[in-house]
Amino acid sequence: MASITRPVVAIAGVTGHLGKHVTTSFLSSTFEDKFSEIILLSRNETCLFQPSSSETGVKLSTRGYNENNLKEALQGIQILVNTIGPAGHDFGTKLADALPGTHIRVYFPSEFSVDHYAHDFAHPEWQQKKKHFANVQRVVPHMKVCRVFSGLVLEDTGPGFGLDTQNGKYTTVGSFRTPVSFTAVGDVGRTVATLATLPAEKIPDVVHVGGDSRSVAEIAGIMKSAGAGRIDIDCLPYEKYKKENNVGPSSRPDPYVWFLMGDEGIAHTAAFLGDDNELVNPGQRLWRWKTVEDLAEETCGKSAKDVVRPGRK
Numbered sequence: 001m002a003s004i005t006r007p008v009v010a011i012a013g014v015t016g017h018l019g020k021h022v023t024t025s026f027l028s029s030t031f032e033d034k035f036s037e038i039i040l041l042s043r044n045e046t047c048l049f050q051p052s053s054s055e056t057g058v059k060l061s062t063r064g065y066n067e068n069n070l071k072e073a074l075q076g077i078q079i080l081v082n083t084i085g086p087a088g089h090d091f092g093t094k095l096a097d098a099l100p101g102t103h104i105r106v107y108f109p110s111e112f113s114v115d116h117y118a119h120d121f122a123h124p125e126w127q128q129k130k131k132h133f134a135n136v137q138r139v140v141p142h143m144k145v146c147r148v149f150s151g152l153v154l155e156d157t158g159p160g161f162g163l164d165t166q167n168g169k170y171t172t173v174g175s176f177r178t179p180v181s182f183t184a185v186g187d188v189g190r191t192v193a194t195l196a197t198l199p200a201e202k203i204p205d206v207v208h209v210g211g212d213s214r215s216v217a218e219i220a221g222i223m224k225s226a227g228a229g230r231i232d233i234d235c236l237p238y239e240k241y242k243k244e245n246n247v248g249p250s251s252r253p254d255p256y257v258w259f260l261m262g263d264e265g266i267a268h269t270a271a272f273l274g275d276d277n278e279l280v281n282p283g284q285r286l287w288r289w290k291t292v293e294d295l296a297e298e299t300c301g302k303s304a305k306d307v308v309r310p311g312r313k
């Protein structure tokens, strides 16, 4: 039987790219018995799989929601994970406005990318995320809000990050020896699920994780060892690139991502932005982080196609 002390968690955006992985993690045997109910929220409830109860006693249910019924849709929930995508910022604003009328104690806003508080680039997606957080703080100042920054998506390692392995050409801005943090989408899901199992007072406000933190020079070496063949690294001058690419708002994330990779802006390590890997997965006892080596092995050194999606870094 489910214990009444276990919290009810809901995930919004479950049909999305990241949301599917987050949902899979919550439903895995490692985590599902930590919650009394897992609620999947979607604007289109019919896309979701049918509710059931698992052997561990966790109740799995679905709820349709829209911008007009958010307060009702969020009733009975103690932990809310938001994985709504970049097209849903207006919806996110309404979601934030509905929070005061709920019993949600812990909220994970839809971050799961680079720490855009560590720099001042005018990327619209990052500005929307900042606005959302400020709005949440305003309407529910006492709610635990945990922003999870997981760096770049490991599986997206490719030309969008300046790493064109298939054509043997890597491009960096500034140093190619600066560590850059990558996290596999499944590991992002496991990170959030772990944090959701902690007592609210033990959940940090900000979490930086990185399944692997490697410099571009290291990545080139790893891909070569796995069969990539020759890779040349072209290093663009830092100041010139910054001047040319920081002249105004741009919806294209790549220039900012390239810049940050060479600028220590995506280094989730103790020496730079901080590293909370041990907090969420001490000694890798809950799972083994997927690494650049794993990716290289899977792809025989030929990662990855260009998977950059506008506004999603």
Ligand SMILES: NC(=O)c1ccc[n+]([C@@H]2O[C@H](COP(=O)([O-])OP(=O)(O)OC[C@H]3O[C@@H](n4cnc5c(N)ncnc54)[C@H](OP(=O)(O)O)[C@@H]3O)[C@@H](O)[C@H]2O)c1
Residues within 6 Å of the ligand: 013, 014, 015, 016, 017, 018, 019, 041, 042, 043, 044, 083, 084, 085, 086, 087, 088, 089, 091, 092, 110, 111, 112, 113, 153, 156, 311, 312, 313
């Ligand atoms: N995709 C990536 O590779 C990636 C990389 C780095 C960071 N991230 C971050 O992860 C988060 C999720 O991104 P994603 O790419 O997974 O998102 P996504 O697939 O584009 O969308 C996720 C879900 O958001 C909901 N949604 C979309 N438009 C909406 C709207 N107008 N109003 C309300 N809900 C809407 C949809 O769920 P329903 O239709 O079921 O309601 C959709 O399935 C974002 O914060 C993003 O920055 C993603």
